Amino acid sequence: MGWFMKALSTSIGKKLLVGLTGMFLCIFLVVHLYINLHLFKADGGETFTAMAEFMANTWAVKVMEIGLFLGILLHIIYGILVTFQNWSAKPVGYTTSPKPGTSKFESRNMIWLGLIVLVFLVIHLQGIYFQVKFGTPKPDIYHLTLSVMKDPTWAVIYIIAMYALAIHLKHGFQSAFQTFGLNTPKYKGLVDLVAYVFWIGIPLAFASIPVYFAFLGGK
Amino acid sequence: MMNITLKVWRQKSCNSQGAFATYGVEGVSPDMSFLEMLDMLNERLIKKGEEPIAFDHDCREGICGTCSMVINGRPHGPIKGVTTCQLHMRSFSDGDTIVIEPFRAKAFPVIKDLVVDRSSFERIMVAGGYVSVRTGNAQDANALPIGKHEADEAFNAAACIGCGACVASCKNSSAMLFVGAKVSQYALLPQGQPERKQRVLNMVAAMDFEGFGNCSNTGACEATCPKGIDLPHIARLNREYIAATLS
């Protein structure tokens, strides 16, 4: 175990952990999106509710849920650790910045984009997850979710968060592959393509739900 | 002939406070190299009894990696693939104001004016940037077949002159392009195999110990490197590190 902890304390080890947990969270995003898209199904929420209930009552999912929270926590802790070390490695900056720039906006602002996503996550958990889990009386998940999606204020918050998530993923996804050592000329085309589909597709699909219900008159 | 205004970082010693000083430099030939322009200014400063601007330089032909300064926010100046010593004043225009700062990184402390201490790179090299060679007769070159692709890649990596511009341009002052180049160079060649695992582990440990930051894949290093070292070398470093850790 010693070698493992030692590896995780090095610069590359820490980045690997951020990348691996990030990838794990990406898988969760896909599952979450798959369920959410069933809100579009005009069956009075039957499928959506059934899926939500399956998620809430299956022990395997419950174990994964713990893993998920652990993943989020590790991603945040190591992300912050890496960022603080990076700040301290460059105590003095330059008075001029090169034109044209030599790096992309998202690559320099991962911590802030992540913070926006985190704030959203907290509001989101408070608004839906905790209500369904611990609320008395337990609200019906379908109607609660729908009421949130129909609220224009919520929709705007949702869209801003999804935009931040998109930009976070834009850098994070391909960056993780670089950290895993897979961003070689051989795989670069594939990694870039998957990353592209992922960072645009997933947040866009998430955001389409509140847009549809809050602004396009979805029922 | 051109007239240039320079804003140069002046700092007496590592512990003193620095500040920008402004100098007008008249009669600059477009054919002068950037360092010759600074030489000319320094001669004038000496004649006036002022302290000349301290800056690092040695070969002045782009191979030693000694020249180090940040010109208008960019290590080695505005031209891609060129070291400061190979930069010419024709890359600037008459009347330009040029800002010159030292490389900035915790692991590269300023010694004086534009001179920084890059011995942290030396210590990373000592940790693993070598191959052990037994003495004796040189063996026949054909006894060690090396694929063309590997040879080319190793050669590209070996082009790194250890100038530190990658660290200077990186917002995290990460040394991973430099270490990536060194690790790649040996990992690709048969001569590097015996120490392959230990090399990457030791060099990464030394890099961390010196206080360089973590790479966040922003790519500023690749854009700035005068020798065209690119990001796949960092991917290889990561691969080498993962393989050495797991095996």
Ligand code: SF4
């Ligand atoms: S990788 Fe490029 S910028 Fe970095 S030390 Fe080597 S030659 Fe200089």
Ligand code: FES
């Ligand atoms: S002085 Fe040797 S590379 Fe510039």
